[in-house]
Amino acid sequence: MDSKTPEFVIEMLHITKEFPGIKANDDITLQLRKGEIHALLGENGAGKSTLMSVLFGLYQPDGGEIRKDGKAVQIRNPNDATALNIGMVHQHFKLIDVYTVLDNIILGAEDTRFGFLSKKKARAKVQALSERYGLKVDLDAKIEDITVGMQQRVEILKMLYRDNDILIFDEPTAVLTPQEIEELMKIMKGLAAEGKSILFITHKLAEIMAVADRCTVLRKGKGIGTVDIAGTTPQELSRMMVGRDVQLKVDKTPAVPGESVLSVRDLHIRSRLYHRDAVKGVSFDVRAGEIVCIAGIDGNGQTELVYGVTGLEKAAKGKITLQGKDITAAPIRQRSKAGMSHIPEDRHKHGLILDNTLEQNMVLQRYYEPRFQNCGFIRFDAVRTYAESLIEQYDVRSGQGPITTTRSMSGGNQQKAIIAREIDRDLPLIVAVQPTRGLDVGAIEYIHGQLVRQRDAGKAVLLVSLELDEVMNLSDRILVMYEGEIVGELDPRTTTVEELGLYMAGAKRQGKEAAEA
Amino acid sequence: MKKFSIGELYRKPGFKAVLASLISIVIGLLVGAIVILVSGLTSKGLGGKTAWEGIQLIFGGLFSTGRNASGALTFGFNPQLMGNMLFRAMPLIMTGLSVALAQKTGLFNIGAPGQYLMGTAATLLIALYLPTGTGEKLQYVSGAWATHMEALGIVGQTTYPAWLVWTLAFMGGVLAGALWGAIPGMLKALLNINEVLACIMTNWIAANLVTWVFDIANLKNIVENTKMGYIYKTTFNGVQTSKLGLDKLLPGSQVSGGILIAILFAILVYIVMNKTTFGYELKACGSNRFAARYAGIRDKRSIVVSMALAGALAGAGAALYYLAGNTEFYWETSQSLPAVGFNGIPVALLAANNPIGVIFSGLFMSMLEICGQKLKDLTAFNEYITDVIIAVIVYLSAFAMLIRMLLNKKKASKEALK
Numbered sequence A: 001m002d003s004k005t006p007e008f009v010i011e012m013l014h015i016t017k018e019f020p021g022i023k024a025n026d027d028i029t030l031q032l033r034k035g036e037i038h039a040l041l042g043e044n045g046a047g048k049s050t051l052m053s054v055l056f057g058l059y060q061p062d063g064g065e066i067r068k069d070g071k072a073v074q075i076r077n078p079n080d081a082t083a084l085n086i087g088m089v090h091q092h093f094k095l096i097d098v099y100t101v102l103d104n105i106i107l108g109a110e111d112t113r114f115g116f117l118s119k120k121k122a123r124a125k126v127q128a129l130s131e132r133y134g135l136k137v138d139l140d141a142k143i144e145d146i147t148v149g150m151q152q153r154v155e156i157l158k159m160l161y162r163d164n165d166i167l168i169f170d171e172p173t174a175v176l177t178p179q180e181i182e183e184l185m186k187i188m189k190g191l192a193a194e195g196k197s198i199l200f201i202t203h204k205l206a207e208i209m210a211v212a213d214r215c216t217v218l219r220k221g222k223g224i225g226t227v228d229i230a231g232t233t234p235q236e237l238s239r240m241m242v243g244r245d246v247q248l249k250v251d252k253t254p255a256v257p258g259e260s261v262l263s264v265r266d267l268h269i270r271s272r273l274y275h276r277d278a279v280k281g282v283s284f285d286v287r288a289g290e291i292v293c294i295a296g297i298d299g300n301g302q303t304e305l306v307y308g309v310t311g312l313e314k315a316a317k318g319k320i321t322l323q324g325k326d327i328t329a330a331p332i333r334q335r336s337k338a339g340m341s342h343i344p345e346d347r348h349k350h351g352l353i354l355d356n357t358l359e360q361n362m363v364l365q366r367y368y369e370p371r372f373q374n375c376g377f378i379r380f381d382a383v384r385t386y387a388e389s390l391i392e393q394y395d396v397r398s399g400q401g402p403i404t405t406t407r408s409m410s411g412g413n414q415q416k417a418i419i420a421r422e423i424d425r426d427l428p429l430i431v432a433v434q435p436t437r438g439l440d441v442g443a444i445e446y447i448h449g450q451l452v453r454q455r456d457a458g459k460a461v462l463l464v465s466l467e468l469d470e471v472m473n474l475s476d477r478i479l480v481m482y483e484g485e486i487v488g489e490l491d492p493r494t495t496t497v498e499e500l501g502l503y504m505a506g507a508k509r510q511g512k513e514a515a516e517a
Numbered sequence B: 001m002k003k004f005s006i007g008e009l010y011r012k013p014g015f016k017a018v019l020a021s022l023i024s025i026v027i028g029l030l031v032g033a034i035v036i037l038v039s040g041l042t043s044k045g046l047g048g049k050t051a052w053e054g055i056q057l058i059f060g061g062l063f064s065t066g067r068n069a070s071g072a073l074t075f076g077f078n079p080q081l082m083g084n085m086l087f088r089a090m091p092l093i094m095t096g097l098s099v100a101l102a103q104k105t106g107l108f109n110i111g112a113p114g115q116y117l118m119g120t121a122a123t124l125l126i127a128l129y130l131p132t133g134t135g136e137k138l139q140y141v142s143g144a145w146a147t148h149m150e151a152l153g154i155v156g157q158t159t160y161p162a163w164l165v166w167t168l169a170f171m172g173g174v175l176a177g178a179l180w181g182a183i184p185g186m187l188k189a190l191l192n193i194n195e196v197l198a199c200i201m202t203n204w205i206a207a208n209l210v211t212w213v214f215d216i217a218n219l220k221n222i223v224e225n226t227k228m229g230y231i232y233k234t235t236f237n238g239v240q241t242s243k244l245g246l247d248k249l250l251p252g253s254q255v256s257g258g259i260l261i262a263i264l265f266a267i268l269v270y271i272v273m274n275k276t277t278f279g280y281e282l283k284a285c286g287s288n289r290f291a292a293r294y295a296g297i298r299d300k301r302s303i304v305v306s307m308a309l310a311g312a313l314a315g316a317g318a319a320l321y322y323l324a325g326n327t328e329f330y331w332e333t334s335q336s337l338p339a340v341g342f343n344g345i346p347v348a349l350l351a352a353n354n355p356i357g358v359i360f361s362g363l364f365m366s367m368l369e370i371c372g373q374k375l376k377d378l379t380a381f382n383e384y385i386t387d388v389i390i391a392v393i394v395y396l397s398a399f400a401m402l403i404r405m406l407l408n409k410k411k412a413s414k415e416a417l418k
Helices: A048-055 A078-083 A101-106 A120-132 A148-161 A178-193 A205-211 A234-242 A302-310 A332-339 A347-351 A358-362 A380-393 A411-424 A441-456 A468-474 A497-504 A510-516 B002-011 B013-042 B048-063 B079-104 B112-129 B144-152 B162-191 B195-216 B258-275 B277-287 B289-294 B299-323 B339-350 B355-378 B385-417
Strands: A008-019 A022-033 A037-041 A063-068 A071-073 A086-089 A166-170 A197-202 A214-219 A222-228 A260-270 A277-287 A291-295 A317-322 A340-343 A429-433 A460-465 A477-482 A485-490 B064-067 B073-075
Touching: A008 A048, A008 A197, A022 A037, A022 A048, A022 A063, A022 A197, A022 A214, A037 A048, A037 A178, A037 A205, A037 A234, A048 A166, A048 A197, A078 A086, A086 A148, A101 A120, A101 A148, A120 A148, A148 A178, A178 A197, A178 A205, A197 A205, A205 A234, A214 A234, A222 A234, A234 A441, A260 A302, A260 A460, A277 A302, A277 A317, A277 A460, A277 A485, A291 A441, A291 A468, A291 A497, A302 A340, A302 A429, A302 A460, A317 A332, A332 A340, A340 A411, A347 A411, A347 B289, A358 A380, A358 A411, A380 A411, A411 A429, A411 A441, A429 A441, A441 A460, A441 A468, A460 A468, A468 A497, A477 A497, A485 A497, A485 A510, B013 B048, B013 B339, B013 B355, B013 B385, B048 B064, B048 B073, B048 B079, B048 B355, B048 B385, B064 B355, B079 B112, B079 B258, B079 B277, B079 B299, B079 B339, B079 B355, B112 B162, B112 B195, B112 B299, B112 B339, B162 B195, B162 B299, B258 B277, B258 B299, B258 B355, B277 B289, B277 B299, B289 B299, B299 B339, B339 B355, B339 B385, B355 B385
Parallel strands: A022 A222, A037 A197, A037 A214, A086 A166, A166 A197, A291 A460, A291 A477, A340 A429, A429 A460
Antiparallel strands: A008 A022, A008 A063, A063 A071, A214 A222, A260 A277, A260 A317, A477 A485, B064 B073
16 A cells, blocks of 8 residues: 555454444454545444444444554544544434534534634634535524424534544434435535545445445444445345345235225314314225325324324314224224224334333233233233244344343334234234334335235235335325325326325325316 | 352342442441541530540441440440331331332322321321220210310210221321322323422422311310420320330330331332332333323323322321321421421432332431431430431432433443444
8 A cells, every 4th residue: 555645544444342242343344535425334233333433432442453544543532533533423413402503513612712702713614614515504593493404414514614524424314304315415425526535324225326436334243345336236235234135125916905994084183283283184994905005295294194093192073983993082092902003103202111121012002911911910921921922023133132121222123123012913903104214124124024914914004104115115005195185096006206206295186186177 | 150140240230229329328327427527526525536426326326225334335236216216217118109109100209298298187187086986975084185075076976996097097198198199190191290390389288288277176285285286196086006016026115017017018019010010001101101102001190190199108108107196296387398208209219219128218217317316315416417418328329320320321322332
């Protein structure tokens, strides 16, 4: 290697990091070129975050070497990393909600004059940066008032303000809307063009294909290899990541729908946030043996619709029937007993009691059943056996099996635990809301497979999804929701993504069209 | 091999909690000792010797047997102090359980003093208004208490067996406490009002309500009015918790069977919270109200029930204390709340909210009270030193909890990174 103009700005050579009982990083090598976007791909728990924490000085590696511009460096803490111009945008932003954008950007690197804070120079610098890289922010807005996308731009500006030239993005798209993702991709390309080197941690293949130059793949703590994106395919990347061929398309036979299981008529739900109806007169049926998908852009009433159907929110008007039984006013427990299982949208808020153990969470919906209690006393042995069987059957991975605190589990496994719990109840209706959000391809494949299997077993599945791929792939019928109404019913086999998009954006609708015609 | 097993033990969360509490206790006692030493060495008339005596009493006051002829402190088994410790631990265990149960269900019950007061009022009213006897109409009997019964209008009424009156008075205390706990519970569940604020207000409502009730209830002790402003002891009406032979075991003390009832309650709370579906529901609600609702648990009802149970325990503590028969109630409470209610918080904290642990932390806190009393009786120091110790322990146990939380979080995030 030529020491005068080193090829790589950052090299992590043979990094090994061990935690009790697990080798999180096992001899991993990652080399970042100047001005490239380098993706770091791996399933949940593959060791991506550990590797980045090593680079950022949060962990000390047990073995291996880090080089900056060809010279070996020691990174003992994040301050060392900052001194080496390494910056990181964390998945969960580190911003102070009640401070303004400008205050957040300069926090920790403030200019002072005679001991007084001087923001004038800082403001000019941030403004210049914001224009140069097309990072539109309102410097005087408070963080709590701006969108998630803008908060992320603030995080990026924070790095740029500190003159960082190695930028780490830790799963930056997980919290963004599709439009914001597109914007971010553009920004990242702009940064790379200006000579910044970017490490992009993700498990979304499409994003890697769209922006990355090269990609290093990790699997179970080991480095599998680094590939040029130009010469690879999503299939190959996913094979490297998961270690086997992954079905990116869902394999399923046409649905054979039976009787109607869930029937919703003219349902109105009030929005808790705004004093208006979030769901305005929605009617639909879900029949046994079909997957009906509610598609739409986030915030068009899907959440409220699910709350209404599952009983988390009262219906203002309308009628909900489950297997011929009117459940419009029934409490949640009765709906559950009447045959509804629910994979909730927010697994941390609704799906799990994070501080409870896995086994306690596995019986969250059924602890009161005679199988798990005797005269009000919990049958701990039955709970344990049941949890163990679910863990094995659904391959839920955790540190200590049934007694693992669910908070310490990876997102994918938390979701698998919920899916296991809900599917194993073996009820005629499954309401699944964004069941694959934030999961890697392996887990997505698994969950899609499970839902299709349930459909084939004659269950009615009501799926709510924001991901177009999932909508097109998984559903047998698509209902598009726009501003609280169902504006179209589409057949995924005959429709196109473009047409679906028009309905989702409210540019097209079936009912009105027909009425007007 | 041995080292490994100690490590295993250390990894158990229960062991860590006990260890954290023990460390807090030791440091608290040491700080108390230092305070005594410093004040002893710096005060006129005191000195190293007095300070050393004070320190001895801080650590071993429970076993103090006074001074011998030569004026030196003597130590040994003191049945009276032992019995008094058990007696004073009784209400502390109950209010400790009250706070611990609420805490386990995600609620901070700072309303134990008010619930305790309401329990006191209900218990005393029932125990003193229902005349005891063998079922016949109450006859006029001589003496000042009898004059009183006439004024109350209970002469000529049917009498009831003492055990029945005891039971009714106890139940009354429990129910009054439960009601006083349920009020902040309902405000929380239905109107989302923070239970701490509501509890502070219900505390003072109780303090004034109880003063008002006893102001008009005509139960002020005019027989033994060496001390003014006290309500009759329940023994005047022949109502008293059975001693169950404990007074023979520990002669000269105030001990009664109530301590066994308190321990039974602790075991009961442990079983209900840890072994039953009911406890699972309450705890689920406390850990994540939304997930509990999602699972079909009635979260609002759970919150009210949790607070009512917490209140019932505090009320039961008051009932046990005043039904012991040898305790007097100072009825003008409008200016102050009973300390035993607030002390439930450190008792629960020290026990890391474990109902069984509450038995021991309750005993420990009452032992400290005894030590303080001995310190006052036998040396020039006053009993408030024990308040310093309790304060240090509370700070440290809160601190220990924080450290435990941080440790667990760090562990969790490490596991998440894997």
